[in-house]
Amino acid sequence: METVIILGAGASGMVAALTAAESKNRRVLLLERQQRVGRKLLATGNGRCNLTNTGASPARYHGAEADFVRPALAAFPPEAALEFFRELGLVTVTEPGGRVYPLSDSANSVVDVLRFALDAAGVELRAACPARAVRREKSGGFSVVTDAETLRADRLIVACGGAAGLKLGGVGDGYELLAMLGHKRTALYPSLAPILTEPEYPRALKGVRADCRLRLDGGGETLAETAGELQFTETGVSGPAAFELSRAASVGGKGLTLTADYFRDYPADAVPALLRARRSRFPALNASEALTGMLHNRLGRMLVKYAGLDANAPLSSLSDGDLDRLAQSCRDFRLAVRGVAGFDAAQVTAGGVRTSGFNPETLESWYVPGLFACGEVLDVDGDCGGFNLQWAWASGRLAGRLGT
Numbered sequence: 505m506e507t508v509i510i511l512g513a514g515a516s517g518m519v520a521a522l523t524a525a526e527s528k529n530r531r532v533l534l535l536e537r538q539q540r541v542g543r544k545l546l547a548t549g550n551g552r553c554n555l556t557n558t559g560a561s562p563a564r565y566h567g568a569e570a571d572f573v574r575p576a577l578a579a580f581p582p583e584a585a586l587e588f589f590r591e592l593g594l595v596t597v598t599e600p601g602g603r604v605y606p607l608s609d610s611a612n613s614v615v616d617v618l619r620f621a622l623d624a625a626g627v628e629l630r631a632a633c634p635a636r637a638v639r640r641e642k643s644g645g646f647s648v649v650t651d652a653e654t655l656r657a658d659r660l661i662v663a664c665g666g667a668a669g670l671k672l673g674g675v676g677d678g679y680e681l682l683a684m685l686g687h688k689r690t691a692l693y694p695s696l697a698p699i700l701t702e703p704e705y706p707r708a709l710k711g712v713r714a715d716c717r718l719r720l721d722g723g724g725e726t727l728a729e730t731a732g733e734l735q736f737t738e739t740g741v742s743g744p745a746a747f748e749l750s751r752a753a754s755v756g757g758k759g760l761t762l763t764a765d766y767f768r769d770y771p772a773d774a775v776p777a778l779l780r781a782r783r784s785r786f787p788a789l790n791a792s793e794a795l796t797g798m799l800h801n802r803l804g805r806m807l808v809k810y811a812g813l814d815a816n817a818p819l820s821s822l823s824d825g826d827l828d829r830l831a832q833s834c835r836d837f838r839l840a841v842r843g844v845a846g847f848d849a850a851q852v853t854a855g856g857v858r859t860s861g862f863n864p865e866t867l868e869s870w871y872v873p874g875l876f877a878c879g880e881v882l883d884v885d886g887d888c889g890g891f892n893l894q895w896a897w898a899s900g901r902l903a904g905r906l907g908t
Contacts, residue, residue: 509535536629541629548851560602585898593617604890636650638685645874646875661906662678662876666881689856693755699753715732715766720753734764744888747851779794791821793819855885
C-alpha cells in the first residue's frame with residue numbers, strides 16, 4: 505500500500521488529503537503543527553468564510569508566472585468546488601460580486617464538514633505534529649522528521665501555507681521544507697492587509713466607513729484601482745477596498761499615494777450642484793455641515809478641513825470657488841502611503857516558492873519526483889473576495905491526484 509503524507513491541514517491540505525484518500529490503495533497521513541485543523545480558515549471573511557468567488561479566473565491571480573493557476577482552476581472551477589462542498593453537506597449562498605459564503609454565515613461550518621469528511625475517508629490526522637525536516641531517500645520516497653518519530657512516505661504533498669496570519673499559525677515552515685528538497689522562493693510581502701498612511705486624517709476618522717473609488721498612484725502612474733468600502737483606522741485605512749490595493753502597495757516601493765473619490769457614481773458637475781443647493785437652502789448653516797446628509801458626518805467635516813475652509817463660516821459666505829474646492833476634495837482625497845501592515849495583520853502572502861519548479865498540470869516538482877505542493881506556500885496570491893480559497897481548493901484537489 506502506498507503511503508502519502510500531506511504537511512499542513514489548512515484549506516489546500518485538507519482537500520489534498522481527501523483527494524488522495526479516494527484511492528483505497530493508499531494510506532494518507534495529514535500532519536498539522538497546530539492543535540486543530542483549519543485555524544486560519546476559521547478567520548477568513550471575518551469568521552464568515554468567503555469560500556470562493558464565481559468570477560474566479562487566472563486574471564484575478566498574481567505571481568511571477570500568472571498563468572500557472574490556469575490548469576488547476578480549469579480542472580476545479582468554482583462550480584466544481586461548490587459541488588464538492590454540497591456533497592459534504594455544506595449549504596452556501598452567493599452574494600453580490602460572486603462571493604460565496606456558508607448559509608450559516610460561520611466558517612466553523614466549512615471546517616466541520618471537512619473534518620467529518622477526513623474522518624470518514626480514513627485519513628490519519630496528526631495534530632500538534634510539525635514536520636521538522638524532510639529528506640529524499642536514495643531508495644525512493646521521503647522521510648519526514650517530526651518531534652516524536654521519523655515517518656516514511658512514498659509521496660509527499662507540502663501544503664504548509666504562507667507567512668501571513670502569524671497569530672493564526674502562519675509560518676515559514678513550507679518554504680524551509682521545500683528548500684531542503686531544492687526549491688527556492690521569491691521575496692515575501694503581506695497582502696490583503698490594512699494600508700498604513702500619514703495619520704493626520706485617518707486618526708480623526710477612526711471607525712468611519714465610506715464607499716468610494718480608491719486609486720493607488722506611484723512614479724507618476726496609477727498602479728491599481730478599485731471600488732468598495734473603505735474603513736479608517738488609527739494608522740491608515742482598512743476594509744475591502746484597501747485590501748484590494750494592499751498587494752500593489754506592498755510591492756510598489758516608496759512615494760505612493762492613495763486617492764479616494766467618495767462620489768464615484770456621480771458625474772463631475774453633480775457635487776458642486778449639491779453644494780450650491782445646500783448653500784441656497786441653508787445659507788446660515790455652518791460650513792462644517794456642508795456635506796451633512798451626503799457623507800458620514802465626521803468624514804464630511806474632515807473634508808471641509810481638508811479643503812482649507814473655515815468650518816465656522818456660514819455657507820452664505822462661501823464662494824462658488826470655495827464650493828468647487830470642497831467638491832474636488834470629495835473626489836480627490838489623498839493620503840500618503842507609509843507602508844502595509846505586517847504579516848500579523850495580512851490575510852495572504854504575496855510571493856512564495858517559485859512556481860517554475862513545479863508542473864502546473866500536476867503540481868509535481870520538476871526536480872523531485874513524487875513531491876507536490878499546493879496552496880499559499882507557492883508564489884500565487886489572489887484578489888480579495890474568495891479567490892485565495894478557490895486557489896486553495898483547486899490546487900489541493902490537483903496535488904491530491906498525485907499526477908494521475
